[in-house]
Amino acid sequence: MILDIENLRVSINAKGTRTPVLRGAHLQLEQGKILGLVGESGGGKTMVCKAILGVLPESARIESGAIRFEGRDLLAMPARERRGLLGRSIAMILQNPMTALNPVFRIEDQMTDVLRLHAGLDRAQARARALEMLTAVHIREPERVLRHYPHELSGGMCQRVVISIAFSCSPRLIIADEPTTALDVTVQHQILRLIRELQRKTGTSVLFITHDLGVVAKICDSVSVIYAGRILESGPVERIFSSQHHPYTQALLDAAPRYDRPDTALHPVSPELREQLAREAEEFDRRVDREVAHA
Amino acid sequence: MSPAFLLRRLLLAVPTLFGVAVVVFVLLRIVPGDPIAMMVPGEATPEDIARLRESYGLDKSIPMQFVIYLDHLVRGDFGVSISLKQDVLTLVLGRLPATLELALVAITLSVTCGFTLALASTYWRGTWIESGVDAINSIALAIPEFLWAMLLILAFAVLMPLFPISGRIDPMRATAFATQFYLVESLVRGQFGLARELLGHLALPALALALPLIAVIARVLKSSLQEVMVQDYILLARIKGFSNLRILTREALPNALLPTITLTGVHFIFLVGGTVLVELIFAYPGIGNMLFGAASNRDLPLIQGVTLVFALLFILLNIAIELSYALVNPRLRH
Ligand SMILES: Nc1ncnc2c1ncn2[C@@H]1O[C@H](COP(=O)(O)OP(=O)(O)O)[C@@H](O)[C@H]1O
Numbered sequence: 001m002i003l004d005i006e007n008l009r010v011s012i013n014a015k016g017t018r019t020p021v022l023r024g025a026h027l028q029l030e031q032g033k034i035l036g037l038v039g040e041s042g043g044g045k046t047m048v049c050k051a052i053l054g055v056l057p058e059s060a061r062i063e064s065g066a067i068r069f070e071g072r073d074l075l076a077m078p079a080r081e082r083r084g085l086l087g088r089s090i091a092m093i094l095q096n097p098m099t100a101l102n103p104v105f106r107i108e109d110q111m112t113d114v115l116r117l118h119a120g121l122d123r124a125q126a127r128a129r130a131l132e133m134l135t136a137v138h139i140r141e142p143e144r145v146l147r148h149y150p151h152e153l154s155g156g157m158c159q160r161v162v163i164s165i166a167f168s169c170s171p172r173l174i175i176a177d178e179p180t181t182a183l184d185v186t187v188q189h190q191i192l193r194l195i196r197e198l199q200r201k202t203g204t205s206v207l208f209i210t211h212d213l214g215v216v217a218k219i220c221d222s223v224s225v226i227y228a229g230r231i232l233e234s235g236p237v238e239r240i241f242s243s244q245h246h247p248y249t250q251a252l253l254d255a256a257p258r259y260d261r262p263d264t265a266l267h268p269v270s271p272e273l274r275e276q277l278a279r280e281a282e283e284f285d286r287r288v289d290r291e292v293a294h295a
Numbered sequence: 296m297s298p299a300f301l302l303r304r305l306l307l308a309v310p311t312l313f314g315v316a317v318v319v320f321v322l323l324r325i326v327p328g329d330p331i332a333m334m335v336p337g338e339a340t341p342e343d344i345a346r347l348r349e350s351y352g353l354d355k356s357i358p359m360q361f362v363i364y365l366d367h368l369v370r371g372d373f374g375v376s377i378s379l380k381q382d383v384l385t386l387v388l389g390r391l392p393a394t395l396e397l398a399l400v401a402i403t404l405s406v407t408c409g410f411t412l413a414l415a416s417t418y419w420r421g422t423w424i425e426s427g428v429d430a431i432n433s434i435a436l437a438i439p440e441f442l443w444a445m446l447l448i449l450a451f452a453v454l455m456p457l458f459p460i461s462g463r464i465d466p467m468r469a470t471a472f473a474t475q476f477y478l479v480e481s482l483v484r485g486q487f488g489l490a491r492e493l494l495g496h497l498a499l500p501a502l503a504l505a506l507p508l509i510a511v512i513a514r515v516l517k518s519s520l521q522e523v524m525v526q527d528y529i530l531l532a533r534i535k536g537f538s539n540l541r542i543l544t545r546e547a548l549p550n551a552l553l554p555t556i557t558l559t560g561v562h563f564i565f566l567v568g569g570t571v572l573v574e575l576i577f578a579y580p581g582i583g584n585m586l587f588g589a590a591s592n593r594d595l596p597l598i599q600g601v602t603l604v605f606a607l608l609f610i611l612l613n614i615a616i617e618l619s620y621a622l623v624n625p626r627l628r629h
């Protein structure tokens with residue numbers, strides 16, 4: 001188990017009131033596997049990523065829980081040591097590639113800085129490694145791309161660069177937060193295939209976040225379904241797609257485009273189901289509050 | 296930045312300078328006051344006055360005077376000062392280096408202090424350091440440079456006599472210089488004792504000029520930094536494992552520069568304009584001080600000369616500011 005999140009509760013302070021955004025999340029990612037975290041927008045997926053990386057917004061507070069990376073609880077680790085893992089052992093692919101790269105620096109600088117910091121390479125070695133990585137993400141003319149600024153590249157190209165940065169220091173865990181959501185449909189497929197390919201080649205474990213169960217079916221080994229900060233269901237991909245499951249998962253399945261059968265109608269999640277889930281979430285909060293009050 | 300752009304901007308300066316020349320010329324002919332009456336002794340006869348008037352070309356019609364003025368101007372002849380009886384260009388160029396050194400020290404001070412305050416208050420956000428910087432900014436902004444000049448004199452020259460009140464350097468020592476750029480020259484020659492004395496004289500006037508600009512830079516840079524710090528690429532930098540200091544200075548700062556230059560650029564021009572009053576208060580021998588003397592003597596050619604030089608300074612400063620946009624923003628480089 002490379003990543004084991006247990007009962008993670010995070011709240012956000014918005015205008016004086018604390019709102020729970022993660023209500024006891026559980027996640028388990030096995031070494032060398034891809035775990036899909038799926039749910040609608042606003043469900044708390046990005047919060048999970050930021051909690052793992054320790055980059056939650058200032059208004060957020062971790063109420064309880066544990067985030068174990070290779071058996072060690074990140075939340076109990078000294079800040080310095082925890083930061084030492086970033087870039088080197090844990091890397092991330094952001095949702096919007098067009099804003100993920102620093103607009104005032106050339107691609108070369110943004111690829112080599114992390115290599116020089118973590119892999120101890122000198123300028124020439126880091127450049128060679130950057131070229132190697134750009135080739136690995138199937139960028140033609142990598143020499144030319146190194147000289148470019150981000151605004152001179154397309155979204156797909158930027159995402160390839162971001163992916164190559166994430167993989168460049170051979171991290172053991174990569175978190176990909178909706179890495180294809182901001183891209184054109186044709187590019188989405190290429191990027192998905194690329195992540196799968198690199199993951200197979202390097203054996204890196206990946207936490208893959210998406211709102212699209214169709215994507216999960218394509219590249220994940222197992223999946224967890226999140227709604228309103230709670231994990232409703234977890235399991236191997238085959239089981240989620242074949243057997244009995246939570247009504248929300250079913251609703252998500254109905255709402256996902258079927259790439260194999262493009263003519264089937266899409267069914268959005270029904271308002272009744274949303275209401276039921278909201279009630280459950282509230283009840284959950286109350287129960288937790290009671291438990292906290294008793295403890 | 297293409298040379299063509301630079302050339303175009305420099306060519307555009309010509310009509311601007313022409314406009315300034317016209318406005319100043321006309322204004323000086325409209326405002327009351329007679330330069331000749333102010334220079335002649337009481338016993339002068341009307342004939343004496345008429346003769347003097349003629350020798351300065353003041354007997355001709357105003358349009359004719361202007362044509363002659365322009366004609367001389369394009370040949371590099373700025374005329375002769377009525378009160379000082381010397382070539383205006385020589386006078387102005389002799390004093391300009393002192394003003395340039397003052398403005399340069401003030402600008403360096405503003406940028407250094409402004410940046411330090413903005414970076415410190417962003418780095419230590421939410422602590423007493425941030426509130427302290429905000430308080431300093433509000434005070435520095437609320438007081439104009441000439442008032443600062445008086446307050447600084449009171450505090451650091453009178454109550455605590457740490458700095459000289461006036462002048463540029465002990466006149467006995469001024470003979471040691473080959474150029475008028477005393478500070479630059481003493482630094483180049485490695486005469487650090489002299490440089491220290493010059494800086495001692497510059498400290499209070501430069502600080503008075505710098506304080507409002509320090510506050511403007513600190514405030515604008517701080518708010519641009521805060522906007523930049525929540526961007527995705529800063530998040531990516533944190534995820535790369537960079538230290539907070541490195542993220543602030545190497546990832547965020549270059550992005551915060553552009554809005555800062557855009558929003559503070561005009562204040563650099565205010566600073567140069569502010570040298571006139573500050574030089575006067577500190578009896579600092581620059582062109583601002585000379586302008587004041589020229590104005591009280593109705594020395595028309597000298598006023599016109601100094602004004603044109605100020606206009607040229609403003610134009611060059613504007614071009615420098617625009618050049619710096621391109622320097623900090625790769626999108627503008629093509
Ligand atoms: N900086 C923030 N301040 C206040 N609320 C936030 C902030 N970021 C996210 N949230 C809230 O937290 C919840 C989870 O957000 P997020 O993790 O971004 O969802 P997802 O990534 O699944 O779309 C949402 O309800 C969102 O409104």
Ligand SMILES: [Mg+2]
Nearest residue numbers: 045046177178
């Ligand atoms: Mg998200």
